[in-house]
Amino acid sequence: MSEGHESRTPVTLSTATWDDPHLQPKSQRPEHTERVILLLFFLGFVGFVGFGVAYWQNWKPWTLGATLGFGMFCIGVGLAAWGKYLMPQGPFVEERHDLASSPEEVDAFSNALIERGGGQVKRRKVLGGMLAAGLGVFGVVAAFPLIRSMGPLPGNSLDVTNWKAGAYLVDRQGRRLRADEFAVGTVVSSVFPEGFQDNEVAQTSDVVIVIRAASAPFGTGSRSSWTPQGYVAYSKMCTHLGCPVGLYERQQNLLVCPCHQSMFDVGDQATPIFGPAPRPLPQLPLYVDAEGYLRAQSGFDQPTGPGFWERTT
Amino acid sequence: MSAARTKPTTARQSKAALGPYGRTGKAIAELDDRLGIAKGGRTFFDKVFPDHWSFMLGEIALYSFIVLLATGVFLTLYYVPSTGITIYHGGYKPLQGQPVSEAFNSTVNLSFAVRGGLLMRQMHHWACDIFVGAIVVHMARVFFTGAFRKPRELNWTIGILMLILAILEGFIGYSLPDDLISGTGIRIAYGITLSVPLVGSYLASFLFGGPFPGNAVIPRFYTIHVLLVPAILVALVTAHMVLLVRQKHTQFRGEGRTENNVVGTPMFPIFMAKTTGFLFMIAGGIALLGTFFQINPVWQFGQYVPYNISYAVQPDWYMGWLDGALRIMPSWEFAGAGHTIPFEVFLPAAVFPGLIFGICLAWPAIERWYTKDQMPHNLLDRPRDRPKRTAAGAAMLGLLGMLFIASATDVLANFFHVSLNNVLVLMRVLVAVSPFVAYFLTYRICLELQHLPQGGKRKVANIVSLTEDGEYVASPAPPPPGLHHELEAEPVPRYIEVEDQGSSSHTSVEGEGERPPAGSVRTVPR
Numbered sequence: 001m002s003e004g005h006e007s008r009t010p011v012t013l014s015t016a017t018w019d020d021p022h023l024q025p026k027s028q029r030p031e032h033t034e035r036v037i038l039l040l041f042f043l044g045f046v047g048f049v050g051f052g053v054a055y056w057q058n059w060k061p062w063t064l065g066a067t068l069g070f071g072m073f074c075i076g077v078g079l080a081a082w083g084k085y086l087m088p089q090g091p092f093v094e095e096r097h098d099l100a101s102s103p104e105e106v107d108a109f110s111n112a113l114i115e116r117g118g119g120q121v122k123r124r125k126v127l128g129g130m131l132a133a134g135l136g137v138f139g140v141v142a143a144f145p146l147i148r149s150m151g152p153l154p155g156n157s158l159d160v161t162n163w164k165a166g167a168y169l170v171d172r173q174g175r176r177l178r179a180d181e182f183a184v185g186t187v188v189s190s191v192f193p194e195g196f197q198d199n200e201v202a203q204t205s206d207v208v209i210v211i212r213a214a215s216a217p218f219g220t221g222s223r224s225s226w227t228p229q230g231y232v233a234y235s236k237m238c239t240h241l242g243c244p245v246g247l248y249e250r251q252q253n254l255l256v257c258p259c260h261q262s263m264f265d266v267g268d269q270a271t272p273i274f275g276p277a278p279r280p281l282p283q284l285p286l287y288v289d290a291e292g293y294l295r296a297q298s299g300f301d302q303p304t305g306p307g308f309w310e311r312t313t
Numbered sequence: 314m315s316a317a318r319t320k321p322t323t324a325r326q327s328k329a330a331l332g333p334y335g336r337t338g339k340a341i342a343e344l345d346d347r348l349g350i351a352k353g354g355r356t357f358f359d360k361v362f363p364d365h366w367s368f369m370l371g372e373i374a375l376y377s378f379i380v381l382l383a384t385g386v387f388l389t390l391y392y393v394p395s396t397g398i399t400i401y402h403g404g405y406k407p408l409q410g411q412p413v414s415e416a417f418n419s420t421v422n423l424s425f426a427v428r429g430g431l432l433m434r435q436m437h438h439w440a441c442d443i444f445v446g447a448i449v450v451h452m453a454r455v456f457f458t459g460a461f462r463k464p465r466e467l468n469w470t471i472g473i474l475m476l477i478l479a480i481l482e483g484f485i486g487y488s489l490p491d492d493l494i495s496g497t498g499i500r501i502a503y504g505i506t507l508s509v510p511l512v513g514s515y516l517a518s519f520l521f522g523g524p525f526p527g528n529a530v531i532p533r534f535y536t537i538h539v540l541l542v543p544a545i546l547v548a549l550v551t552a553h554m555v556l557l558v559r560q561k562h563t564q565f566r567g568e569g570r571t572e573n574n575v576v577g578t579p580m581f582p583i584f585m586a587k588t589t590g591f592l593f594m595i596a597g598g599i600a601l602l603g604t605f606f607q608i609n610p611v612w613q614f615g616q617y618v619p620y621n622i623s624y625a626v627q628p629d630w631y632m633g634w635l636d637g638a639l640r641i642m643p644s645w646e647f648a649g650a651g652h653t654i655p656f657e658v659f660l661p662a663a664v665f666p667g668l669i670f671g672i673c674l675a676w677p678a679i680e681r682w683y684t685k686d687q688m689p690h691n692l693l694d695r696p697r698d699r700p701k702r703t704a705a706g707a708a709m710l711g712l713l714g715m716l717f718i719a720s721a722t723d724v725l726a727n728f729f730h731v732s733l734n735n736v737l738v739l740m741r742v743l744v745a746v747s748p749f750v751a752y753f754l755t756y757r758i759c760l761e762l763q764h765l766p767q768g769g770k771r772k773v774a775n776i777v778s779l780t781e782d783g784e785y786v787a788s789p790a791p792p793p794p795g796l797h798h799e800l801e802a803e804p805v806p807r808y809i810e811v812e813d814q815g816s817s818s819h820t821s822v823e824g825e826g827e828r829p830p831a832g833s834v835r836t837v838p839r
Contacts, residue, residue: 010569010576013359058428065432065604069597076593083578083586090583094361094575096561096691099464150519150529157524158507158514172620190620201524204500204619236620241504241639241658242525243497246622258622259501260640261723261733274734276639276657278646306504307655308514313648 010093022092027085034086040078047071158308161193161206163284163299168194169210169233179229179288182212187248191233193296205304208233208284209245210294213253213266223269226285231294234270234281237305238262245281255281278307358581363564367454372588374447376595377440378550384437385539391423391430392416394535396491396528405612413616416491416531421612435603441483442608443599445631448476456676456706459694460563463687466677468556473673475549480631482542485534487609487629496617497626499530501639508658526619565693572691625724630717637719638665641741669713700759704752711751715744 016022027033050067053059101109121128169177169191177188188210196202214230226232234255236244243259248266254273255264262275270281282304285297303311332338345351362368395415401408403422413421423430452472455461461469484502488495503525506517522529561575570576578584614623628636638661647654672679680702681687696703718725719740726733775787 010574013361013579055428061429061431062604064429065435065600068432069600069604071597072593072600073597076590076595076597078590079593080587080590083583083590087583087586090578091364091569091576092361092579093569094359094561094579096573096575099560099689147519151522151527152518154514154518154524157518200526200619204525207620240644241501243500243626244620244622247624258624258626258723259497260636261737262644272644275737276642276644278644278655278657306507306658307646307648307653308507308517309510309512309652309654310514311648311653312651313653 010091012094013092016088016092022090023088025086026089030086033081037078037081037086040074040081044071044073044075044078047074154310158205158305158310159303161300161304162196162199162202163193163206163296165296165298167296169208169286169294169296170194170197172197174198177210177294178292179231179294180292182231184212184215184230185250186212189246189248190236190244204242205237207236207244209236209248209255211248211266218267219269223283226283226297228286228288228294231286231288232266233284233286233294233296234264234266235284235300235304236281238277239272239279239281240275240277240306242305357558358579360558360561360580361575361577362580362584363562363575363577365565367458368562369591370447370451370454372591373595374444374451375550376592377444377447377599378546379592380440380596380599381437381444382543384433384440385543387430387433388423388437389539391419391427392489392535393419394489394532396526396531408612408615411616414491414531416489417611417616420490420492424612432600432603435608436599437486438608439602439606440599441486442630443595445476445479445483448472448479449631452476452673453706453710457694457696457703458563458565459690459699459702461677462690463677463681464560464689465556465563468553468560469677470674471549471553471556473670475546475553477670478542478546478549482538482546483629484632485538485542488534489531489538490609490611491531491617492611493614493617493621493623494626495611496526496619497622498628498632499617500525500619505658505662508655509663510652510654510659526617561691563691563693565695570692572689575691627720627724633720634713634716635662635666637716637721637740637744638662640722641716641719641737641744669709672709697759697762700756700763703759704756707755708748708752711747712744715740715747719744 011020011022025033047067047070051064051071054063054067170193171177171188172190172192174194174197176194177191182188190203191208191210192202192206196206210231210233212229212231214227216230217224217227218230219227219232234245236246238245238257238259240257240260240262243257245255245257245262245264247256247258248254249256249263253266255266255270256262257264257275257277260276262277263273264270264277264281265273269283272278272280282300282302284300286294287297289295332342334341341351393415397415398412399415399418401411401413401418401421403409403418404425405421408421420434424434425431455469455472484498488499488502503517503521506520507513509516518524520530520533521527522533562577564570564575564577567576578587615621627633639658642657642661645656645660647656694702696706722736722740723733725731726736774790776790777785777787780786
């Protein structure tokens with residue numbers, strides 16, 4: 001259809017004459033294009049009918065999507081092709097008008113705002129001041145119910161857990177852990193203080209991972225008394241962002257957090273040796289009672305999980 | 314009076330009474346009497362849209378948003394925003410008899426038990442990924458071609474706000490099924506909220522209605538996801554469109570195109586046909602994606618349980634840069650004076666995105682300040698002609714792209730059988746150097762492209778002919794009809810010839826690549 005340069009010079013839509021090349025379709029064989037578009041519309045029609053049948057007959061889910069998607073896609077391609085190839089090819093031009101007003105109009109508007117409006121306030125300063133004070137207080141107190149009522153104050157909820165001296169260690173089913181039932185290298189991935197295994201908050205902040213890392217107590221200083229028969233319990237909440245530190249790398253004796261790959265050395269107080277975690281996993285001091293059950297000597301000596309402003313070091 | 318009483322008797326007469334445009338014309342006239350629509354309507358029909366393909370990117374965003382609204386309404390009919398525990402009794406065997414939340418239960422049920430439900434859920438998720446992606450690519454187009462410049466700074470700002478809201482909306486919607494992976498995402502969001510100095514624990518407690526996980530977060534996220542954010546998005550989309558019509562489109566340089574016109578196809582019927590067709594193509598494409606490519610099969614992940622976790626926990630793609638930033642950040646926690654500031658979380662997850670979006674919001678002002686250019690611009694730049702801006706954009710994309718890759722450190726290490734530690738160290742280095750390398754390379758490439766005289770133009774064939782002397786001679790063929798593409802940019806002026814004093818002071822502009830006579834030339838700095 002292109003006749004070189006001339007026809008590509010844009011014209012205004014309203015001034016184009018009927019024999020104007022701008023109003024000719026772009027397609028060089030319009031009848032041919034029309035047949036293709038007709039076929040596309042027909043395929044769209046078939047697709048939608050197919051969707052109706054598939055829905056009515058409750059065919060497999062993929063038939064619903066395939067018919068609907070196919071139908072919409074064919075209709076869409078056909079319609080776009082109609083617009084692109086069979087409608088006036090243009091290009092047409094539209095003039096742009098200055099957005100800016102004249103300086104007089106701008107001045108008049110500023111005058112209305114500042115003299116007519118602002119002047120009213122300037123003349124009655126006390127009224128304006130009181131109104132501003134009232135609205136200011138309104139803005140502040142309106143936020144009270146919106147923000148303050150949404151939840152309780154945090155209090156010490158982030159600092160304490162349900163681990164107490166003598167608490168039994170239980171698994172998800174609430175079964176007490178015995179010191180003689182696990183071989184060296186065994187991991188019990190989710191352990192709770194007895195009575196709290198079904199409490200969702202406790203499942204987050206109390207959960208510990210118990211590993212029998214050795215056959216005899218290990219650790220330095222006072223911590224050697226926290227690992228009876230080689231059992232060690234660490235908080236399962238990553239000190240980075242609180243994901244469960246659920247991967248145990250047996251060869252290197254590491255706990256790995258799957259979220260951001262912090263690694264903690266099980267043999268050395270769960271010190272973070274890699275990744276963004278800033279602190280060791282808090283360790284729960286254990287002992288084995290006379291009947292052979294694993295129990296906590298005390299609670300954690302620090303808050304579990306990620307850091308926050310009120311956390312003391 | 315008597316004429317009014319005479320009723321038209323024949324169809325022909327009645328048609329004549331209606332005027333040349335029949336009942337539709339009558340309806341338009343009636344409507345115009347009340348609303349005065351004719352003049353504005355005609356102007357709207359005549360609004361010209363530029364034909365360049367890059368103007369289609371925003372349409373992809375708009376139409377995937379429409380798909381999101383339609384499929385989202387369907388999902389609200391079946392989804393139950395509650396963390397109350399129920400026992401799964403649906404048709405999916407592996408979950409049979411397990412305690413799950415109402416939210417998870419209803420998500421699995423609307424996928425398997427509701428006819429068309431799985432398709433709608435899959436389409437909703439795919440449309441979301443495409444929506445955010447289209448916004449980002451559209452924004453890159455606007456940035457690299459300088460379409461954000463005066464007078465369109467406000468629309469740029471609205472666009473950024475929509476991107477932020479779209480990312481937020483996507484994250485919150487992704488959390489609603491209460492499955493293991495999205496629940497871990499909420500857990501991380503809780504940790505990030507905690508990291509805010511001074512008020513973090515209060516914010517977290519208010520947002521979650523108490524300690525994590527609580528029962529408040531799913532219903533609250535639901536209200537935010539289906540009401541609050543969509544309402545704001547619809548309002549911003551409307552404002553975006555109104556400004557676009559009011560300020561008219563930008564356009565590339567080309568034949569007949571000036572700062573004072575727009576060249577392309579009119580709204581009605583040509584653009585309307587094309588764009589409606591495009592809407593159906595997008596919707597159809599999303600339906601086919603949703604049909605043949607599984608996305609977020611929550612029944613495989615299972616119900617969220619705070620102490621469980623899965624390997625390769627990755628969020629949706631548009632959260633990847635934040636996840637990557639969290640991963641590569643060194644463990645720089647501040648602890649002292651009775652307080653803790655988790656900088657290893659607060660910097661990458663709160664300060665960094667604030668900085669990135671802040672730079673985006675401030676960019677038009679930064680550029681106005683740097684170039685001292687206060688003029689309105691309706692003609693677009695070719696990216697090569699603004700090498701510093703283009704390089705800055707490439708630096709930003711390089712940084713975000715590297716952070717995105719860094720969100721897959723574990724998968725990369727596993728796939729290539731290399732040490733996770735080495736991958737992390739490598740990603741730290743790459744993230745640190747990528748903006749500078751991208752800036753330098755892009756800047757150089759832009760300058761090189763500027764100096765290619767035929768850069769970006771199509772090659773013209775040579776005609777090789779045999780002369781009578783038996784010599785082969787190549788001569789350029791005449792340009793075939795239609796070669797001069799209407800979108801082809803006019804050469805950007807590079808030299809300004811200033812005549813000597815005395816003669817009438819006139820300035821002429823020469824095309825790129827044409828060497829002006831020596832002596833009278835001053836290169837225009839860019």
